[in-house]
Amino acid sequence: MVVHEPGPWFSQVLDGLARQDYPNLKSLFLVVGDAGDLPEQIRVAVANAFVRRVDGNPGYGIVANEVLHLVEGVNGFFCFLHDDVALEADAIRLLVEELYRSNAGIVGPKLVEWDAPTVLQHVGLGVDRFGEIDPIVERGELDQEQHDAVRDVFALPSACLLVRADLFHTLVGFDRSISFHGEDLDLCWRAHLGGARVVVVPSARARHREQLIERRPDLPHETLRARHRLRVVTTLSGAGRLPTLSVQLVLLTIAEFVVGFFTGTGRAGLAGMGALIGLIPRAPSIIARRRAVAAGRSVPDREVVGLQIRGIARLTTYARSRDQRTLVLAHEQRSWRERAGASGATAWIVLLLALAVGSRQLIADGVPAFGQFLPFGESPRRMLRLATSGWWGHGGGASVTAPTGMALVALSSVVTVFHMGLLHTVGVLGLLVVGPLGVWRLSTAFTTIRARIVTLAVYAAIPLPGQLISLGRWQALAVYAAVPWLVDGIRRIAGIAAGPLGDEGERVFAVALHTQLRLLASVTLVVAVTIAFSPGFLIVAPIVVVVVALATAVGGARWTAALEVLGAGLLACILAVLANLPWLVSLVGKGGWAAVVGMPVAADSGPSLRALASFDLGNLQGVVLSLALYLPVLVAPVLGRGWRFGWGVRAGLLVVVFGWLAFLNGRHRLPVRLPEPGILLAPVALGLAIAAGCVVAAFELDVKGGHFGWRQPLGLLGSFAVVIGVLPGVFALTSGRWETPQTTMIDLLGQLPDRSVDGDYRVLWVGDQRIVPAAGQSMRPGIAYALTDDRTLQVDDVWSTRPTTIDADIVTALDAIANGTTARAGRLLAPFSVRYIVIPVIDGASSTAANPLAIPAGLLDALGDQLDLGEVYSPPNVVVYENKAWIPARSVLTAEGAQASKLADPASLAQADVSGAVSVLPEADHLTPGTVGLPEGTLHVSVPFDDGWHLRSGETDLQGRPAFGATLAFDVPTAVQATLSFKTPASHTVVLWAQAAGWVILLLVAGGARPTGRRRRYSGTVGLAEPVLAFDDDDPAAPLDPILRPVDLDGVTS
Amino acid sequence: MRLQRTIAAVVIAGAAAGLALAGRQSPVPLTASFAFLGEPTMPFVPSGSFITSSWFCPGVPNGQDGVGGNVVIANPSDQPLAGRITVYGTDATAPVSQLLSVAARTSITVTLSDVQPVGTFLSAVVEVDGGGGFVEQQAIHPAGNAVAACANAASSHWYFADGFTAADSEERLILTNPYPDAAIVDIGFVTKDGVRKPSRLQGYPVPGRSVQVVELGAKDESILASKVVASRGRIVAGRAQNQLGAGRLGYSMTLGAPSLSSQLYFADGEAGAGITEVYRIFNPTDQDVTVDAVFLGLPVTDFQNDQQISVPAGGVGTLDTALVRGLPAGRHGAVFSTFAGDSVVVERILTRPAGRSIATTVVVGSPSTLASTRWSGAIGSDLALDDVLVVLNVDNVDTIVKVSTLGPGGWVPVPGMDALALPANGVITIAITDPSALGTPFRVEGTQRMYVERLLARGGDLRGRSGSFALAG
DSSP states (O other): OEEESOOTTHHHHHHHHHTOOOTTOOOEEEEESOOTTHHHHHHHHSTTOEEEEESSOOOHHHHHTTHHHHEEOSSSEEEEEOTTEEEOTTHHHHHHHHHHHHTOSEEEEEEEESSOTTBEEESOBEEOTTOOEEOSSOTTOBOSSTTOSOEEOSBOOTTEEEEEHHHHHHTTSSOTTOOSSSHHHHHHHHHHHTTOOEEEEEEEEEEEOOOHHHHOTTSOHHHHHHHHHHHHHHHHSOTTTHHHHHHHHHHHHHHHHHHHHHHTOHHHHHHHHHHHHHHHHHHHHHHHHHHHHHTTOOSOHHHHHHHSOSSOHHHHHHHHHHHTGGGSOGGGOOOTTTSHHHHHHHHHHHHHHHHHHHTHHHHHHOOOOOTTOOOOOSOHHHHHHHHHSSOBOSTTOBSSOOOHHHHHHHHHTTTTTTOHHHHHHHHHHHHHHHHHHHHHHHGGGSSOHHHHHHHHHHHHHSHHHHHHHHHTOHHHHHHHHHHHHHHHHHHHHTTEEOOOTTOSSOEEOOOOHHHHHHHHHHHHHHHHHHHHHOTTHHHHHHHHHHHHHHHHHHTTSOHHHHHHHHHHHHHHHHHHHHHTHHHHHTTOSTTHHHHHHOOOOOTTOSOOHHHHHTTTTSSOOOGGGGGGGHHHHHHHHHHOOTHHHHHHHHHHHHHHHHHHHHHHHHTTOSSSOOOOHHHHHHHHHHHHHHHHHHHHHHIIIIITTSOSSTHHHHHHHHHHHHHHHTHHHHHTTSSSSTTOOSSOHHHHGGGSOOHHHHOOOEEEEEEETTTOSSOOEEEETTEEEEEEETTOOOGGGSSOOOOOHHHHHHHHHHHHHHHTSOSOHHHHHGGGTEEEEEEEOOOSSSSOSSSOOOOOBTHHHHHHTOTTEEEEOOOTTEEEEEETTOOOSEEEOOHHHHHHHTOOOHHHHHTSOOOOOEEOOTTOOSSSOEEEEEOSEEEEEEEEOOTTEEEEETTEEEOEEEETTTEEEEEESSOEEEEEEEOOOHHHHHHHHHHHHHHHHHHHHHTTOOOHHHHHHHHSOOOSSOOOEETTOSSOSOOSOOOBOOOOTTOSOO | OHHHHHHHHHHHHHHHHHHHHHTSSOOOOOOOBSOOOOSOOSOBOOOSOOSEEEEEEEEEEOSSTTOEEEEEEEEOSSSOEEEEEEEEESTTOOOEEEEEEEOTTEEEEEEHHHHOOOSSEEEEEEEEETSOOEEEEEEEOTTOOEEEEOBSSOBSEEEESOOOOGGGOEEEEEEEEOSSSOEEEEEEEEETTEEEOOGGGTTEEEOTTEEEEEEOOOOSOSOOEEEEEEEESOBEEEEEEEEOSTTOOEEEEEEOBSSOBSEEEESOOEESTTOEEEEEEEEOSSSOEEEEEEEESOOSOSOOOOEEEEEOTTEEEEEEGGGSTTOOSEEOEEEEEESSOSOBEEEEEEEEEETTEEEEEEEEOEEGGGOEEEEEESOOOSSOEEEEEEEEEOSSSOEEEEEEEEETTEEEEOTTOSSEEEOTTOEEEEEEOOGGGTTSOEEEEEEEEEEEEEEEEOSTTOOSEEEEEOEEO
């Protein structure tokens, strides 16, 4: 018997075992999880019982397999029992007798309801070719001896199975890849393949609670059920049938997925779809398993199929259940609306519809390019090359690794069949779904569906994501989407789940190590991907982890769980950093912090507390009502008990800690600057959503029905506040585009000349850092500048870099403009090909025509003083100056320019007229080498001096040199035909491959894959411990247990 | 567990309450500052380090016999100065640049027509590498030479409180756009009949890198204030006046005032027989203002030294010292101030007897922000004359004044002028007669804040003086 933290009924279970009249019965109890005083209780109730403790909880079948090593010999039978099965006194004897009589391999009893023994539970299981179970008996069917004939069945529930020991050895026990749900089907199916009969013996009776879902709410039951069913079918079905069966499986799963949403089984449909998709990465393990099983096939597949029921079991069961609905017990009759899955499905349908309505214009027209929603470019291949070339052209360009996010964007284009525009829209609007999806998954820790729905609704309706879209803050939106997944991941690793009603604290379930590893990889992926797009998450994620760990300790869970949360969370953050390491390394050093957390705002210009609290950061109106959501934060810890209290504390701490951080950061009162408010408020939003769910759950479970007191009105008030608080989310749906601008500054850039006319040029953006449309550098608090290529802005301009040598010179030029120390700053900017200086005025998001941000004081006046800058007619959104002294990005300098390029002094540059350079190689860049006939003179390339750039003429490499103290020049002694190119360093390629390998490993581990060699090592019959029992030994050698060493913890799932 | 719940609830509620308490006051949104440039002001000698410093000279006449002009660049430092001068002309001629070099402790004079011979008016931008030095211009005209300062920067606003077209006198605005793109300006003026904004002068284009000469078109006006506002770009504006009668004679070339002020000083001024001293006060704002005029450097008398002039919005006020009862005869300085903020610009028209004729000189008041303990001039007197420098002490403390000229040894005090007494709020005049001090840049230094005007001979055989402020700093 496998025992796992049983309830009070366990004494009846033990009594049933103790009363068995089979004379030669020996009992082995494998105690999983917290043993407590169970060994003592067992030994008192069952004479000569052997008790072994097993660390972790890898799953029923895996633990049960220990008999292969703990019991010596094969001349006998194993009777496997759940810890919630109470046998009648003659049950085992009858099973053994019938096994002999029928020459069966596996036999099982008639199982009846624990509390209503006259109601049938199982008399064997029918199974169709898709592995779907037909329970044979109807729910609530009374036992009138109508099923009392001994008969062959396809499978028996694992609750009570009597198996011949030799057969069990031959089958190598239960499938070690199946933790819960499906191990019985797999064993029986394989028995059939080996020619053994599986027989139900109704004369043997046992009561069974069958409450795994209630006892293990931490497990994804639907997911496990679907995943293991498909594993069994794909590994055990005959090869000849497999192609047809596969097609049928796909069609059936899709049909179930669609129909599920309308019949209240949406969760099952979703799980089925997930399991079907999950077969792809698991294909190697399935093939390996099929090979292993093939050796034991002794019966043709058609004979096994003949034992299965015809048709589709789920359809048959559904039709039969409709016919017999009136016969089912009244308390089990629930309409589809009342069922949990159906309510969740409805909530999701409403949510998705609402998001579709709220985003209708963006879906139709695409997300406008503004803020950080910069276009993805047209070619994913080029983007991938940009990401891996070793030269990142952002700003002035630098020989550093490009952000991991660029590669992820390029690779993600597979999802949209390389349609980058669609990917851009999905990449923004999809985050509105990903965040709530994470919250929905997180809320599986709540036992009531109402709480889950409220949590989902609040997180989706909170104004934060809408505001972030209205401002074009992609990085903060990514954090909004990621935070719930992070919190959910670390709580799953720690095994935190809702316990039974009445539990004072939270329940913490033991989680198998390999499951923890899988979850850790998943959390790492979440954090890594988010950091790849939003480096500020690097700061926020560890704080979230610490807060959740602290709240776990305070909230009544075991302190070890808090430590696990802390350790796992921080480890995930570290691994996520490693996954982004080549890029993040480039941010280490002076200016790196600003690249991570963003540029500083002007002193005391942070949002007010009211604006922060109501998420009034953008252009959505009426958000003040969301302040009502703070009431549940205060109410939840007071009202809630058990897990409600635990999550209430987590919610409260997330809100107050990140609320304080956002407030102090806005006031510049922290020793270090933190990311923008939108990022810091994402955990606050999550806290508000959790608190709302907790209040509803507390009202439902702890308050409703109790004695009247202060709790009832408080609970009602909290629930009412939730209703008020989500109203802004409803208001936000009206515009259909989240108040994003119709025309953006970037659209207007099209008025600048094409680069093909006069050569490649750059645009220098200077202005309020909130509306500079590319990630740049801070010039001084509140003022930023960014250097972008010609008239295009693309997604790679979203990421910041550390200042380069070019930045130092640009700051010098800007300072000279600001201080009026020269009227020739245009010449200072010329080596960097700055042709236009653009001052953003109205971006339609942070600065609107109705409420424009002020242009930094003195900026226009200072620029107007410059003799080389001419103001260009432009729309009111921007002020554009043209630098008449600019030099094309790749050009042959004039004699005066060439002379000036040999000096590094800004003064000499400002004093020399460098204009008149002739553009060459208009299409060449670090990805595309260019060849041109060069006259004698100096070729200037407007990139920082770097050894990776080569100018090659025939077999001769022309030596590059620094120009103007920062850029690159090649002196050409005589007219030649030469090729300009950039060579990616080999070390960079190696690093990228290592990084890619790391990501693949993370994906594989997160997907449940394990090293094949390791699985093989544990799949054999080699004993994991010395035997303690033998079929021919009446005097066991070791009546008391040393702790059994952990069983195969990697063998739970695949 | 109950205790745990209580503690948790109290901590969360306390933290929330603390946050609410801390955030009671909303921050006042601040606009980030890129540059602290301040209002453009009258020219001065900038201090500090520069990559290049620029001087924008308002223009000199050209193209006729006897007219022309120079730019004088003084280098008082111990290192040679390098730079370039770009001369812009009228008639759509392209600007011409020329490298220049000024040896240490010397000055050079560039005749603009030598650089760019084409155009009826020429103006120049002098760029000095590494900063240092200072620049002035001198217009040469048969009716009298006129020295004017070169501006430190162009501006989008220019004001002229005076104008004069009576007796066929000529008045022109010289607009220089040294920038690559066209500037668009609106020009308006005020006469005794009120404000006029001729349509031909609205949206008036000043092409890039060019000089435009604008005739206002106001005939026979003795009161003629004007303003030039660039709606796009920025320019340098000067005013050329050739006064031919009706109480005025002589030529003046004046840099406009790039901004309004609340307090303006004049070092020179004189009451006496045959002397006409008139102040024009231009209020281009939308509000009426009252300006107080106080004369400085007067002997102690019972004179009520507080003249109040009401200037209507957009109008011009006049103070004629001949009408000021009890004003003692002799030199005086003057300060015009208003409590209405920066709202006025004031010019002084001083006509003195010059032999058997008269000579009129027009000077723009210097704002209070330019009061300085040191004043410099690139153009000194070529002739040994009395009263070349007029120094006004604006502080209520006696001070000592030193006058130096630039020579091979650097700044050298003029013999006998290294400790001239200047009483509190007093005015003194200084003669430059030492041969070594003639025709060289000069510097006046004191221990209190001062204003310094210079009165130079008008050139040729003309009698009388042409006044102008030296450069503060």
